[in-house]
Amino acid sequence: MRTISRLSRFNIASLALGLAFLYLPILILVIYSFNASRLVTVWGGWSLRWYHEFFADRAMIEASWMSLRVAVASATIATLLGTLAAVALSRGERFRGRTLFSGMLYAPLVMPEVITGLSLLLLFVALNAERGFWTVTIAHTTLTMCFVAVVVQSRLGSLDRSLEEAAMDLGCAPVRAFLSVTLPLIAPAIVAGWMLAFTLSLDDLVIASFTTGPGSATLPIRIYSEVRLGVKPEINAICTLVIALIAVVIIIASVASKLSSSQGESAAPL
C-alpha cells in the first residue's frame, strides 16, 4: 500500500534541516580528514597526509587494535550469553523469579554508564584483578549482553512455538529440534545482535576508561586524551575510519534483520 506519494515543501525543508543537524558535523569531520593543512579549521586542499600519519602512529594503531579485539571478544561472549538468556526467558517453563530476572537483564539498558563503569571498577579492585584487556572485555560484555537479549528475544517471541513442536513430532529430541529449526530461524537476529554489541563496544568511552589499566587504552580513550591537548587533523582521519567501519557493520546488521523478518511471519527485531 502506498500512503505518501509526494513530500510537501514543508516536509522537504524539515527533513533537510533534520538531516543536516544530524550529519553535517560528521560530514565536515570527514571532509577535513582529507585536509592538507596542519590547522584543523583552515582548508589547505585535498590530501591523504593524515591517514599516512595515523598509520605511522604506533600508539594510535595499538589502541585501535585493542579496541577491535575487545569489541570482537565482548560481542562474541555477549551474543552467546544474551542468546541463552533470551531462550531461557521466552522458551523456558515459568520459573520462580522470571519477571525479576528479565527486569534485571534489561537494567543495563537504562543504567547510566558512569554507574556501570564505577561499580565494575570497584568489583575488579575488590577482586584484585589486573586491569587491561580482560577487564574491559568483561565490562563491555555486561553492557552489550542485554542488547543482544532484546534483539534475540523479540525474534523468538515472533516465532511460532509450534515449529519446534513439529520438529519434535517429526523425530527430533528437544535439543535437536532447537538446533535444526529454531536456531536457523533466529540466526539473522543473532548476527544483528552481535553487530550491535560490536559497535557499542567499539565506541564506548566511559565504561572503558573506568575499567582499563595503564598501557591498554582503547581507541576512544586514546582519541579523547589526544583531543584534550588540542585537535590534530589526524583525529579526523581516525574518526572517519571508525565511522566507515560502523556504517558497514550497521548496514550488514539491518540487512540481516530484514532477511530474518522476511523469512518468518513477523516484524523485524531492529
Place this chain on the structure above:
Amino acid sequence: MTDESPRTGAAANAAGDAHPAAGEPLLRIEGVAKTFGTFRAVDGVSLDVKAGEFFALLGPSGCGKTTLLRMLAGFEAPDEGRILLGGRDIAQALPHERPINMMFQNYALFPHLSVRDNIAFGLKRSGMARAEIAPRVAEMVALVKLEGLEKRKPDQLSGGQRQRVALARALARRPQLLLLDEPLAALDKKLRESTQRELMELQRRLGMTFIIVTHDQEEAMTMASRIGVMKSGKLAQVAPPRELYEAPRSRWIAEFVGDINLFDAESKLRDGHRLVIGTRDAGTLVVAEPRQPFGDSRFSVAIRPEKVKLSRRGPVSEAGHGTAINVLDGVIADICYLGGTTTYKVKLDTGGTVQASVANSARLDVDAYSLNQQIVAWFTPDDCVVLPS
C-alpha cells in the same frame, strides 16, 4: 461418567468396511486427566479407537479437545491415567519417541526449508537411507498432488497448498496414528468441502487411523466414522454421526449438534409404547418411549426442525402413522430463506415457538408460506426424543 461406546457396525461412513476392525483397539485412553494450575482441562477421559477408524473429537473451544490431542502427541504429559498405543503405555514418552504424527492447525511448516525438505524432514530423523528418502518424498508429493512445487518455500504457496504440504509431511513417516488439529479451519468454505472429501478418500486408501479435532460439527459429521463430543474436559457422548444427531444423550449435545426445538415437560403418562407428555409451550405431545430409562428428573421433548412438517389445513395422512400425530396450530412468525431450505419460525397458539426446516423442492414458490399465515405444524412420535435437562 465417560463413555466407552461399545457399539459397532453402525458407522455411517464406509471407513470401517474397507478395513475390518481388529479385536484390540489401536489406541486406548484410560482415565486421562490434565490440570493447568487450578483449571482441569481434561477430566478423566476414557476412549478406545480402533485401527483404521476416522475419529473426531468435537467440542466448543476450551472443552479440552486440543489438550487431549496434545497429550496423544506428547506435548503435554497427563497427570493421571494411561495412554496405550498397541498395548504399550506411551503417556510419558517424548513426542519423538511415538509412532504418532500430527498435522498442526497453522501447519507449522518450516519457513526456511523447501516443500521437499519439509516433507523429508521427518524421514531424515528416522534414520532412513538417503536412497529411500527421495522416492518416498516423491510418493508423498504425488499423494497430495503437489507435483512441480517441490522447490518452493512455504511462503510461496497458497493456503490450500500449505495444508497439503503439512499433510504430506505428517504422513511421510507412515505413523500408526495421525492427529489432525483443526486441519481445515484456515481454508475457505469451498476449498474446505473438497479437502474434506480428499482427506476421507486418503484415509480410506491408506487404511490409517485418523483422529481429528474440530469445533465444526458439520465437519465432524461429514468426515468421521465416530465422534466424541467433549464438554468441560469430559466426553459427553461417543457415537457414530447419525446416532449423535438422532439420539443425543443430553439436551446440551442436542443443542450443540445441529438445530433443535425443545419443549420443557411438566407431566408424563405412559400409554403402551408411547408416552403422553404435557408441556408448557406446546400442549400435550405424544412421543415414543425412550430407549434409555430416565428418572423423574426434569426433562424435555426435542424435535429437529427438518422433522417438523407444515401444512395449510392439517396433517397430510400418511400410512403407518395412525392417529398418534402431534398437531400444533400457529402462525408463521419469521421466514429465513437459505436457498436449499427455508426455515420457518411458527408461533404456536399454545404460547411457544417451533422451527420447521422445509426443503425447497420446487423452483416456483407455490408451496411457500407467507408471514402471519395460519398454519399447522405436525410431527410423528418417533421423530421426538426425550432428553433429560
